[in-house]
Amino acid sequence: MGGFGAILKNELYKTIRRPRSFIGFVVILFICLMLQGAFYHDGKELISFVTQQFESVFNIQGNVLNGNLICFIILQTLIVQMPLLVALVTGDLVSGETASGTLRFLLTRSASRTQIVLAKWLSGLFYTLLLLLLLGIMALFVSHWIFGSGDLMSLNSEGLTVIRADDINWRWGYSFLIAFLSLSVVASLATMLSCIMDNSITPIVTVMAIIIIFTIVGMFDLPSFDVIKPFLFTTHMIAWKNLFEDPVPVNDILFSVGILMVHIVLFLSISVYYFNRKDITT
Amino acid sequence: MQLQAQENPKALISTLNRKFNLVQDYTADVKMVFDIPGVKMNNMNGKVFFKRPNKFRIKAKGIFFMPKQNPMQNISTLLLDTSAYTSVISGYETIDGRSCAIINIIPLKTESELILGKFWIDKLDPLVRKSQITTKNNGTIESSNTYSSNAAYTLPDQIVIKVEVNKFKVPKMMSVDLNKKSKEKDLSKQKETGTIRMDLVNYKINTKLQDAVFVEGKE
Numbered sequence: 001m002g003g004f005g006a007i008l009k010n011e012l013y014k015t016i017r018r019p020r021s022f023i024g025f026v027v028i029l030f031i032c033l034m035l036q037g038a039f040y041h042d043g044k045e046l047i048s049f050v051t052q053q054f055e056s057v058f059n060i061q062g063n064v065l066n067g068n069l070i071c072f073i074i075l076q077t078l079i080v081q082m083p084l085l086v087a088l089v090t091g092d093l094v095s096g097e098t099a100s101g102t103l104r105f106l107l108t109r110s111a112s113r114t115q116i117v118l119a120k121w122l123s124g125l126f127y128t129l130l131l132l133l134l135l136g137i138m139a140l141f142v143s144h145w146i147f148g149s150g151d152l153m154s155l156n157s158e159g160l161t162v163i164r165a166d167d168i169n170w171r172w173g174y175s176f177l178i179a180f181l182s183l184s185v186v187a188s189l190a191t192m193l194s195c196i197m198d199n200s201i202t203p204i205v206t207v208m209a210i211i212i213i214f215t216i217v218g219m220f221d222l223p224s225f226d227v228i229k230p231f232l233f234t235t236h237m238i239a240w241k242n243l244f245e246d247p248v249p250v251n252d253i254l255f256s257v258g259i260l261m262v263h264i265v266l267f268l269s270i271s272v273y274y275f276n277r278k279d280i281t282t
Numbered sequence: 283m284q285l286q287a288q289e290n291p292k293a294l295i296s297t298l299n300r301k302f303n304l305v306q307d308y309t310a311d312v313k314m315v316f317d318i319p320g321v322k323m324n325n326m327n328g329k330v331f332f333k334r335p336n337k338f339r340i341k342a343k344g345i346f347f348m349p350k351q352n353p354m355q356n357i358s359t360l361l362l363d364t365s366a367y368t369s370v371i372s373g374y375e376t377i378d379g380r381s382c383a384i385i386n387i388i389p390l391k392t393e394s395e396l397i398l399g400k401f402w403i404d405k406l407d408p409l410v411r412k413s414q415i416t417t418k419n420n421g422t423i424e425s426s427n428t429y430s431s432n433a434a435y436t437l438p439d440q441i442v443i444k445v446e447v448n449k450f451k452v453p454k455m456m457s458v459d460l461n462k463k464s465k466e467k468d469l470s471k472q473k474e475t476g477t478i479r480m481d482l483v484n485y486k487i488n489t490k491l492q493d494a495v496f497v498e499g500k501e
Contacts, residue, residue, distance in 0.1 A: 165343075
């Protein structure tokens with residue numbers, strides 16, 4: 001275990017120190033600040049775009065444009081971008097070393113191949129966690145600081161749900177947990193492809209392509225797509241949104257969590273299996 | 283009294299106005315229960331403020347929906363200006379065991395926002411039991427009132443507001459509901475009825491409310 005600890009520490013250090021790791025942090029900072037600035041100036045107009053269907057009859061009273069709504073919008077917006085940022089770093093954890101020829105050197109250490117791939121996978125998850133923590137601080141805390149607190153008016157295809165401010169913190173907590181689980185699937189997929197492929201760019205591009213294709217399939221209500229949708233992990237990556245329904249569809253969330261976990265275990269198992277049998281020739 | 287009222291709707295309205303004229307201002311605690319198609323919202327507690335001639339505010343912590351033409355604000359003030367409308371009794375109906383005259387209010391000025399006001403006024407104890415107000419911009423709003431301890435001031439204990447709302451449609455891409463299948467929608471029904479129930483308690487009448495209470499953001 002001492003060998004594993006050392007290799008994990010080394011992998012964490014390598015992951016965090018790489019210049020591309022900072023791209024993710026900068027992108028999140030930029031998107032959050034950009035959206036917060038835009039909503040600060042034009043938020044009311046943007047909100048009325050959604051509420052206009054009601055505003056012919058109702059006056060919507062209370063502070064609609066608050067920190068909870070901004071956080072919800074940012075999270076919803078970043079659900080497409082975050083996996084790409086995760087893939088950018090986790091997609092070449094193994095293949096990057098294969099391409100640069102440092103993998104052989106890594107394998108001369110006392111740790112087993114399984115330990116090496118697990119250490120790389122865990123360092124990928126740690127990076128994902130850091131990204132999410134930054135997102136949480138920016139989207140939730142900074143938005144609350146700028147816009148104040150209040151009830152959340154969440155939007156789904158069936159209408160609006162107003163979640164009271166005193167009933168929301170636990171939902172955010174679980175949302176970020178599910179978001180972490182979702183991004184862990186992406187990190188696991190990227191690690192798996194990184195073990196299979198030797199080129200450092202191909203796994204990253206492949207993960208991005210898979211996510212884009214799956215997301216597009218999920219957006220269309222076509223009978224042929226409906227058959228495959230439940231099996232796509234992207235379908236379950238937005239399970240966090242279910243926490244903002246009333247009542248909370250607990251079974252749907254648990255099902256999605258189960259599917260995401262199955263994906264993680266599957267991708268990680270394939271990674272370990274493939275890496276243990278991989279011919280390291282460079 | 284009953285016979286006189288049947289012949290002359292103005293007599294009923296004038297008795298009603300006399301009662302409401304006793305009220306200069308009031309506050310009350312309100313519990314709002316929402317049943318609006320396309321909107322899921324928990325019950326909410328707040329405070330209602332009214333001051334003559336037509337200052338009205340509901341103060342509550344959080345988001346809530348109120349009809350643009352709030353019957354609570356409109357009914358009494360609408361009936362007060364008797365020179366602005368003509369009134370006719372169009373029939374009689376029993377509501378909750380109370381015999382009511384249905385009085386139609388038609389504005390005299392064509393530029394008036396009001397198209398038609400229909401009031402079910404209790405014949406024995408003149409109070410608006412039900413109303414249906416149709417305006418140019420906000421459609422028709424129906425409300426039913428229940429009275430008890432503050433009936434002498436025409437202040438209801440419960441108001442049930444019914445309003446027609448268009449079916450709420452959100453594009454799936456906008457709501458990012460990738461894991462939801464779109465439900466079959468009944469296209470024949472473009473409008474649905476929404477209900478807001480307001481339970482009012484702890485009325486405080488004529489306490490000389492300050493105008494500042496009605497300014498948004500001021501506590």
